[in-house]
Amino acid sequence: MMQESGTETKSNGSAIQNGSSGGNHLLECGSLREGRSNGEAPAVDVGAADLAHVQQQQALQVARQLLLQQQQQQQVSGLKSPKRNDKQPALQQQQVATQQLAFQQQLLQMQQLQQQHLLSLQRQGLLTIQPGQPALPLQPLAQGMIPAELQQLWKEVTSAHTAEETTGNNHSSLDLTTTCVSSSAPSKTSLIMNPHASTNGQLSVHTPKRESLSHEEHSHSHPLYGHGVCKWPGCEAVCEDFQSFLKHLNSEHALDDRSTAQCRVQMQVVQQLELQLAKDKERLQAMMTHLHVKSTEPKAAPQPLNLVSSVTLSKSASEASPQSLPHTPTTPTAPITPVTQGPSVITTTSMHTVGPIRRRYSDKYNVPISSADIAQNQEFYKNAEVRPPFTYASLIRQAILESPEKQLTLNEIYNWFTRMFAYFRRNAATWKNAVRHNLSLHKCFVRVENVKGAVWTVDEVEFQKRRPQKISGNPSLIKNMQSSHAYCTPLNAALQASMAENSIPLYTTASMGNPTLGNLASAIREELNGAMEHTNSNESDSSPGRSPMQAVHPVHVKEEPLDPEEAEGPLSLVTTANHSPDFDHDRDYEDEPVNEDME
């Protein structure tokens, strides 16, 4: 009995788990897509967009190569393809073709690397591609660029052809332009990281956005020209105006051995940066994995920690290592990371509102979540040992209201807890005691003698009496929510901007279905609006909606470690009424005396 708690808490002492393997990847930065109204897995979009972008760029490269080949065929009689130029008497053409081939090979290698990276991310679950998924904000943009880019490509080719005719500098600008542009194309990230990735071509097909710009606009955004200086690596020649820059570019950085070598070097730089990026991403992933729960964790393994429930284990364990929870070791925007990954809030699809969320740490960092994320959240809390952000009372009430008879025995309440929340599959003595304590303490829980024993019901009137304190009509709570909103918005905006700029694939987890940041943002607005409405309207729980508080979700953007003493992650409610039938397999937890009389 009482020892139960002791043994449990102590056995869970070593809670922090360094999980680099496996499981669910909570790491995600969120998607830009907002307003997702369906319940599909929210994951992925940007990743898909990125991959799509890569594919588009590859297609473009192929197109370029085709055009090039055509051009070469026109220009060099007998030169069927770059690979067949060995017998050409024109040495220069040979060189050109060889260089082009080399470039193309390098480009292909880079693209393969990038693809491998993307695929690996995909395999890891960091990036999920959903075929047929509606276009995301970025995607339509990129896709829309295709014709424009092809057009631009055609212009490149033709203009290069013209230039060649006039200057006799043959393929130089053409080849380099196409190849280098292609090289930078697969990932805008590389472009951003390496603005020199483009070439000495006059046309800088830099980003889709820029591609859509007029030629003149291109000129002023040439990646190799800025602040009156040629930005060709190692050059820094001063150019009065853009025209002189172009002149300089074509004269000083035409296709020759030096430029070719420099371009190769630059490509390697890009490669290195991309590798570094991949490494950093991997590191970030490991960090997030470490800080978050992995649902695939073996039961016998020590309880994993996450930012949310990190300190939930037990008092003794927490006290033993008060600062056990690492900070979110990231950049200024870092607080987001946990946010996006953190368990999203669970709202309810069922008609019951969850009620007040837990206070303590949660409120401060709570952000509401959209009801569209329910399914994912439910799965999330079922698998992840994250403490839900709602109070015991709310959870108990939810359990009871979800039951067909609106009444449950204590043991059935226990079962509901363990069934719905992985978190409650541990430390049974603690939370069961808390459940009993709450049942007895709160007047809203009424014990009713039944034929088969005592059951617990909910006195809604009593329960509602408690709620106004929580949020309804409470300006401060609204204020909190707004502040949460305000907190998230800039982050989201920053992320969005960053992603829009860089097209950085975001980590998402399809398996867990965590809401993305974009979803979070939209959810925030949605729920905030709902909260306002809720506040304005006379609150009655008869409304199938949720209370604002319920909607509030903890975005665990804690900048400081959770107080281990608290050891309390948020409780939240998974309120989709459907009980997963596959739950039995994970019911033998520790001392979990779960009866088999599940409802």
Add this chain to the structure above:
DNA sequence: CGGGAACTAAACATGC
């Protein structure tokens, strides 16, 4: 700073 709420821990009672 005080009050209220929530949580944890624990003691105790009761019935099977």
Add this chain to the structure above:
DNA sequence: AGCATGTTTAGTTCCC
């Protein structure tokens, strides 16, 4: 006696 259930108290933390 052991266990599940139920009640109550105490201490702590957080928020308002």
